[in-house]
Amino acid sequence: MKEIQVKMLSIIQSCLEEQCKASLILDINGLEKVQGLVTAIEEENDKVIIKLDHDFTFSLDQVIAINGYFDPLYSMC
Numbered sequence: 001m002k003e004i005q006v007k008m009l010s011i012i013q014s015c016l017e018e019q020c021k022a023s024l025i026l027d028i029n030g031l032e033k034v035q036g037l038v039t040a041i042e043e044e045n046d047k048v049i050i051k052l053d054h055d056f057t058f059s060l061d062q063v064i065a066i067n068g069y070f071d072p073l074y075s076m077c
Helices: 003-018
Strands: 021-027 031-044 047-052 057-059 063-066
Touching (some): 003 021, 003 063
Antiparallel strands (some): 021 063
């Protein structure tokens, strides 16, 4: 797992523990903004899967930003 993914996962885990809303930007065939409460963090086939309260599921490697913290290596043209 990359250093940035460790940091993002730590923020997501905090959201789960504190039951605070997560505001995310995900790269799912383009950028998508998603908000919700984190209900579960699971590992499936060497991927970290995150579930939100409105049955939205995504993988850690799709996270570009969470709660104002952006992946510094991500750039757009």
